[in-house]
Amino acid sequence: MSTTLRSEGWAVGPSFVPHGMTSPVTLLADDSGLTQLAGDPAVAWQTPWDEVQNPQLIRFARGLEFFATVGGVRYCWRTRHTTDFEALRALVLARGGTVARHRRRAGVLAVAAVVLLAALAGGIGSWLNGGSANAREIANVRGVNLSLKDLPSGWFVKSASPIQLLFTPVGKIESSSTTVPNTNPTWLKVTNLFQRCMGVSNAKDRVYGNAGELPNVQVSSKTYSSSSFGGIDVESTTQYYRTTGMVRRDTSEMSKTNFGSCFVTSNVALFDGIGGTKSPTGDVGVNFRPVTFEHGFVRAGEATLTLPGANPAHLISIELTSGHYEVTMSALVAKWPESKQFVSDLANIMLSRITSSPSTAV
Numbered sequence: 001m002s003t004t005l006r007s008e009g010w011a012v013g014p015s016f017v018p019h020g021m022t023s024p025v026t027l028l029a030d031d032s033g034l035t036q037l038a039g040d041p042a043v044a045w046q047t048p049w050d051e052v053q054n055p056q057l058i059r060f061a062r063g064l065e066f067f068a069t070v071g072g073v074r075y076c077w078r079t080r081h082t083t084d085f086e087a088l089r090a091l092v093l094a095r096g097g098t099v100a101r102h103r104r105r106a107g108v109l110a111v112a113a114v115v116l117l118a119a120l121a122g123g124i125g126s127w128l129n130g131g132s133a134n135a136r137e138i139a140n141v142r143g144v145n146l147s148l149k150d151l152p153s154g155w156f157v158k159s160a161s162p163i164q165l166l167f168t169p170v171g172k173i174e175s176s177s178t179t180v181p182n183t184n185p186t187w188l189k190v191t192n193l194f195q196r197c198m199g200v201s202n203a204k205d206r207v208y209g210n211a212g213e214l215p216n217v218q219v220s221s222k223t224y225s226s227s228s229f230g231g232i233d234v235e236s237t238t239q240y241y242r243t244t245g246m247v248r249r250d251t252s253e254m255s256k257t258n259f260g261s262c263f264v265t266s267n268v269a270l271f272d273g274i275g276g277t278k279s280p281t282g283d284v285g286v287n288f289r290p291v292t293f294e295h296g297f298v299r300a301g302e303a304t305l306t307l308p309g310a311n312p313a314h315l316i317s318i319e320l321t322s323g324h325y326e327v328t329m330s331a332l333v334a335k336w337p338e339s340k341q342f343v344s345d346l347a348n349i350m351l352s353r354i355t356s357s358p359s360t361a362v
Helices: 085-094 135-144 162-166 185-198 244-254 259-275 340-356
Strands: 005-013 025-029 033-038 043-048 052-060 063-070 073-079 098-101 156-158 217-220 223-226 232-240 286-288 297-306 312-322 325-333
Touching (some): 005 085, 052 085, 135 325, 135 340, 232 340, 259 297, 312 340, 325 340
Parallel strands (some): 052 098
Antiparallel strands (some): 005 025, 025 033, 033 043, 052 063, 223 232, 232 325
């Protein structure tokens, strides 16, 4: 291998094989592909570039994060040095990837982002276009999502954040989906944790399990950020289902008393599984009921999330349903419960949109 890059001092998550070494890692790269040397003695994995999907490099003040999808799994490599940033930047851009710089601010949440998961297995799966969504459905779904018009002055669009890689690309129309393979260890851990928390079998679970039904269309909003409340990010994703009966059956499961806490716990586990941090083994969430003035369904949960290189933050996951629509809205914020009313106000805005949208019962 004619190496054009050799970069040492990395850690990877998740491991390439069950219980495999995640550090120390050395990355080698040339025109043919990417090689990872993990552990001591080192074990090598060589991957051609055409099998490395959606590469993204993020530079922090004191380190780098490199993301890429290989074999349907999203991997994250982290290092505390920036020595090889320019060389990695050239490689990522040459293969159609993205590069961003993350500026940390004193007193502001260091890595403020949103952990969002669609209300069906497939939130971190491989999405396939080709469904039956029509132009009107797509326009309606886009119109439900959060926008800058819903937010106070001073808010802005966050162009890049590691956590965005946990859900469907911003603005992309998803009209059909495959579920995450049940052999994916991260997905199995998230699924099992949620189902144990809820007391539901995989066969009957409509959120992560085999009973789930697919929407006609799903679109995610952009990520919106502000320094308010010590640092906060918010985002939403909206799904349109072919029949209102499908939504009612999902809502029935979400109506269980502990859904909010279990759902936010599963989102913490999803982030931890991909980010390589320690995942929860039980319910770490707390039910949160946003104050709303509409008649649609709303449930939410709040949990503390420790982000790599940052202070603990509060993750809020909210689920709203009405008619043909299901909406997931999430926020990650430094100060809670100071931001509780603000988050409730955003939930009320979105609930008002799906309750007023034309929706014929089927």
